[in-house]
Amino acid sequence: MTRHGVTACLAIVMAVVATTAAADPARPPGGTPCLPDSPARPSCVSGTLRDGTPYEFVVPAHWNGTVVVALDFAGPGRTEPLTARLLADGVARGGTSRAITGWDIRSAIDNQAEALARFEQAYGRARKAIASGTSMGGFVAAGVAQVHPHAFDAAVPMCGGLGGSVAQWNQKLDTLFVLERLIAPGLPVIDIPEDVESARKAWIDALAAAQRTPEGRARIALAAAIGQLPAWGRNSDGSTPPPPDSGDADALEQGAYLALAGGPLPYVGQAMGSRRQIMAVVGGNPSWNTGVDYAKQLRLADPALRRAVGELYKAAGLALAADLKDLAAAPRIAANPDAVKRFSRGIVLDGDLRIPVLTLSGTGDQISTVAQQQSYGEKVRRAGANLLLRQTYTETVGHCDFSPAEQQAALATMLDRLRSGHWPATSASAMNARTTALGAGPVPRYVSFTPPRFNRPYPG
Numbered sequence: 001m002t003r004h005g006v007t008a009c010l011a012i013v014m015a016v017v018a019t020t021a022a023a024d025p026a027r028p029p030g031g032t033p034c035l036p037d038s039p040a041r042p043s044c045v046s047g048t049l050r051d052g053t054p055y056e057f058v059v060p061a062h063w064n065g066t067v068v069v070a071l072d073f074a075g076p077g078r079t080e081p082l083t084a085r086l087l088a089d090g091v092a093r094g095g096t097s098r099a100i101t102g103w104d105i106r107s108a109i110d111n112q113a114e115a116l117a118r119f120e121q122a123y124g125r126a127r128k129a130i131a132s133g134t135s136m137g138g139f140v141a142a143g144v145a146q147v148h149p150h151a152f153d154a155a156v157p158m159c160g161g162l163g164g165s166v167a168q169w170n171q172k173l174d175t176l177f178v179l180e181r182l183i184a185p186g187l188p189v190i191d192i193p194e195d196v197e198s199a200r201k202a203w204i205d206a207l208a209a210a211q212r213t214p215e216g217r218a219r220i221a222l223a224a225a226i227g228q229l230p231a232w233g234r235n236s237d238g239s240t241p242p243p244p245d246s247g248d249a250d251a252l253e254q255g256a257y258l259a260l261a262g263g264p265l266p267y268v269g270q271a272m273g274s275r276r277q278i279m280a281v282v283g284g285n286p287s288w289n290t291g292v293d294y295a296k297q298l299r300l301a302d303p304a305l306r307r308a309v310g311e312l313y314k315a316a317g318l319a320l321a322a323d324l325k326d327l328a329a330a331p332r333i334a335a336n337p338d339a340v341k342r343f344s345r346g347i348v349l350d351g352d353l354r355i356p357v358l359t360l361s362g363t364g365d366q367i368s369t370v371a372q373q374q375s376y377g378e379k380v381r382r383a384g385a386n387l388l389l390r391q392t393y394t395e396t397v398g399h400c401d402f403s404p405a406e407q408q409a410a411l412a413t414m415l416d417r418l419r420s421g422h423w424p425a426t427s428a429s430a431m432n433a434r435t436t437a438l439g440a441g442p443v444p445r446y447v448s449f450t451p452p453r454f455n456r457p458y459p460g
Helices: 008-022 081-088 105-123 136-147 165-182 196-211 214-227 249-261 267-282 294-299 303-316 320-329 337-344 372-382 404-420 428-438
Strands: 043-048 054-059 066-071 092-096 128-134 154-158 357-364 389-397
Touching (some): 043 105, 054 105, 066 136, 081 092, 081 404, 105 136, 128 136, 128 404, 136 154, 136 357, 154 404, 165 196, 165 214, 165 267, 165 320, 165 337, 165 372, 196 214, 196 249, 196 267, 214 249, 214 294, 214 320, 249 267, 249 303, 267 337, 294 303, 303 320, 357 372, 357 404, 389 404, 389 428, 404 428
Parallel strands (some): 066 092, 066 128, 357 389
Antiparallel strands (some): 054 092
């Protein structure tokens, strides 16, 4: 069935929208003129979905029938550089905000389908609808491909944690558990206080203190290796150091420290604020490390960082075996089964694709760690849907640090796939050539990359 075989859920949405439109005879067709400085002479339409979530779309005067729908578009999206690029190509762009749903991922996924229905009520049926977004929006786009394949033609998730809700936050639990046990006893791991900023600062200060000692640096490297963080991060002023040499243990550890505690979005800071929100949404703790063997996870870690851990422990005069024994003996954290059930609804990505999906991930992303792409790709392979998936990577540091041209190249690749029915080349060289042809921005940074095995898949 094509996406135009609308599901019962979407039929209800369209009926609600149609009733609303019919009740307002003054409502103009399409939207109203907006962005007066845009050469695309667009119109915009906006409103709220049934749960109160804002939505908004920007449509060029010469719309070619393609629309890109994303979480986090409503509000900032109309003035983003990517929007201007797509409008110039005749592509409409729009979507929702997370103001109402927050970490209620399943509701955010369903909202993309409802927003598309509202758009089509205003402008007519889209020829091609693509779910795409960054960060949580990338996660939601992958969920849309799984939950609403009859509403959308394709998905281009960017920098989303595609290990799934439960798996991604089990991975974050591992990192903080090791750090708390070996470096910062007593700091919050699961039960985040109401004063999130104080918790974030306490973690940043503790890591900064540890970074000043050989013992602390060795243990930071160990936590990063177990948690599968990139050994690359931004400086505190937001500047970007070059990627560390894979044979330089000190540089790799410094990169891991910056991923944890440096830059504008430190890993431990996001772990505090988002963890508290998640537990409020699902009504308890959805993460656990009961039965987890951290020595095994170290053995499966990135080889370069694993070697660095050994070198740093030796230089610090510490016994790695003793710290691993300490971790093995530490009291474990159990999950609330009902919270796990609710959180998994938000979603476990099963790989059973029905529409094409192209992912874009940064190798140095400290929030949506790149190892999760291995888990997603493996699930797609097991489901027999390999022909519908392509995964691409940029050698970039920080969360979602793609140029507008790199993002546009990913979307252009998917449009080629939809037009022809066959994948165009998606190698790093092909993606860089496509990015270069689109012009402007930094030198394109697509690279050939194989993500490491993800340590915490759920279900296993």
